[in-house]
Amino acid sequence: xxxxxxxxxxxxxxxxYLEGIVTLLSPLSHIGENxxxxxxxxxxxxxxxxxxxxxxxxxxxxxxxxxxxxDGVKHLLRALGSPNLPxxxxxxxxxxxxMTGEFVVDIDLARRLREALPLLSLFGAATGNHxxxxxxxxxxxxxxxxxxxxxxxxxxxxxxxxSCRTWITELNFSRKDDGKDERLTRHMLPGATGQLxxxxxxxxxxxxxxxxxxxxxxxxxxxxxxxxxxxxxLAAGGELFQRIHVLDATELEFGALMSxxxxxxxxxxxxxxNAKGLGLVAGEWTYQTGEMDEPAPLVSAGPGEFAPxxxxxxxxxxxxxxxxDAYERYISGNAPEIRQALGVSGGVHGTA
Amino acid sequence: MEPLRVxxxxxxxxxxxxxxxxxxxxxxxxxxxxxxxxxxxWTGAPNRMGEDWIEPILPLDRRVSDGEWYWASSFARYRxxxxxxxxxxxxxDDDMExxxxxxxxxxxxxxxxxxxxxxxxxxxxxxxxxLVWHIVGDRGEVASLLGMIPAVGKxxxxxxxxxxxxxxxxxxxxxxxxxxxxxxxxAIPTRDGPSECGVRPPYWHPVNRVRCEMPAPWGGTGEWERxx
Numbered sequence: 069x070x071x072x073x074x075x076x077x078x079x080x081x082x083x084x085y086l087e088g089i090v091t092l093l094s095p096l097s098h099i100g101e102n103x104x105x106x107x108x109x110x111x112x113x114x115x116x117x118x119x120x121x122x123x124x125x126x127x128x129x130x131x132x133x134x135x136x137x138x139d140g141v142k143h144l145l146r147a148l149g150s151p152n153l154p155x156x157x158x159x160x161x162x163x164x165x166x167m168t169g170e171f172v173v174d175i176d177l178a179r180r181l182r183e184a185l186p187l188l189s190l191f192g193a194a195t196g197n198h199x200x201x202x203x204x205x206x207x208x209x210x211x212x213x214x215x216x217x218x219x220x221x222x223x224x225x226x227x228x229x230x231s232c233r234t235w236i237t238e239l240n241f242s243r244k245d246d247g248k249d250e251r252l253t254r255h256m257l258p259g260a261t262g263q264l265x266x267x268x269x270x271x272x273x274x275x276x277x278x279x280x281x282x283x284x285x286x287x288x289x290x291x292x293x294x295x296x297x298x299x300x301x302l303a304a305g306g307e308l309f310q311r312i313h314v315l316d317a318t319e320l321e322f323g324a325l326m327s328x329x330x331x332x333x334x335x336x337x338x339x340x341x342n343a344k345g346l347g348l349v350a351g352e353w354t355y356q357t358g359e360m361d362e363p364a365p366l367v368s369a370g371p372g373e374f375a376p377x378x379x380x381x382x383x384x385x386x387x388x389x390x391x392x393d394a395y396e397r398y399i400s401g402n403a404p405e406i407r408q409a410l411g412v413s414g415g416v417h418g419t420a
Numbered sequence: 421m422e423p424l425r426v427x428x429x430x431x432x433x434x435x436x437x438x439x440x441x442x443x444x445x446x447x448x449x450x451x452x453x454x455x456x457x458x459x460x461x462w463t464g465a466p467n468r469m470g471e472d473w474i475e476p477i478l479p480l481d482r483r484v485s486d487g488e489w490y491w492a493s494s495f496a497r498y499r500x501x502x503x504x505x506x507x508x509x510x511x512x513d514d515d516m517e518x519x520x521x522x523x524x525x526x527x528x529x530x531x532x533x534x535x536x537x538x539x540x541x542x543x544x545x546x547x548x549x550x551l552v553w554h555i556v557g558d559r560g561e562v563a564s565l566l567g568m569i570p571a572v573g574k575x576x577x578x579x580x581x582x583x584x585x586x587x588x589x590x591x592x593x594x595x596x597x598x599x600x601x602x603x604x605x606x607a608i609p610t611r612d613g614p615s616e617c618g619v620r621p622p623y624w625h626p627v628n629r630v631r632c633e634m635p636a637p638w639g640g641t642g643e644w645e646r647x648x
Contacts, residue, residue, distance in 0.1 A: 115433030129579030
């Protein structure tokens, strides 16, 4: 007797199985380890197509989840009129909170948080010494390549696929010390060097040689702060595959996940060095529940594109309507559960 | 109830576990709670046994040893290809400071200690194509509950332990608690046992911890070798 993990629980909750294909529109950097001035792409060991251990480049599920948590919270807070949060509720929403040991397990609190904030219920959080588990498993993003043939669905398998090692490109960057550029030094304060502290700090006196201050304001003999460094990246045009499980979600919780896609599509980046243009991607995800015979499109997201479909669109509409209602109750003072969860009224998490 | 063998084929072969035990009754109990008491499952187990404590009724045989009961369900057996270490990170989201209200106090957050500490945490995972268990139970019910389980082990939320398929098949002998040579296949409650361990789900909960005789951590022979 065999069973694939698609059976739904016999309750009002639904379990969704998502599969996504992400296309790299620019090189993707995701640092694993540094060797000298070279940062290597993160890699993980898996079982290869021949049943032996093989290493493969991978973008972590934890990193993807972090992106989506931030995006979901931004969507939530904007819908509530962008309130400013005390540090603990801020960290609870954006970072998942912290085990502090201040409280015993508070089941009522967990229940109230799940009901008031579907997004928090989806991602989970730690409050006091209570861990409220999240409801979604964020899969690692794997290159569609020779090493990952065993984990790919049948429709993506290709015995001729190249090794992920052929996707790796090395990008070289230079950081120049503008303080040593004679064309720019005229803009520096006389006698100043190094980085000035913000907030009106006095400039640091220049030093000559072994810590001796310079009295003429001319450049000292300290070495220039410049370097050339290398970043390993997956080449643009490559494709990554990802699985996601959303377990026992209400429609509002599934809508909260869709809100993350919505917000993320406004700046659809993965990995690091985004400021240099790295990590721009576009993706398409499908979904399947225990009631469906085959997967259906869920969402397309990329630069300038966000297209929720089927259950994804319905859930997002429902979630946004819930947030609109919550906002109206919130500003009229009739949403104590949300105020408490956000700590705005000095509730359970607030430091105020 | 009949002796059964259960095989989980893993998608990537990665399973994060600190002790390698992965008791199947714990996995089945999670599915049972999700099916019959989802609200209680997702809000968490209470501190102590009381009126709100729910004891799962699993489709497994119950055994008793030295006054403690447990389910007829082995710990996982597998052929480990390698043990790996990776890191996960958590940091204070200072880039979202426009949503932060410090209430007029210092603008500096301490991220080296305290509640907002940044973490770089090691995560040990092993690589193995499949996990194997032996149980005595109801085949149809066990398969139905395992169909609700898409991932096993730690850090499932970050993509580890994803399961491609479950196989539940009859097995000629009962190896759920002891192997053919009488060695433990799971934690067996023993009054003067050398270790303290959970004996029934939830395994992590202090109320379920008793002195036990344990399977050899990386021992065994033949099919039951944990390490290839």
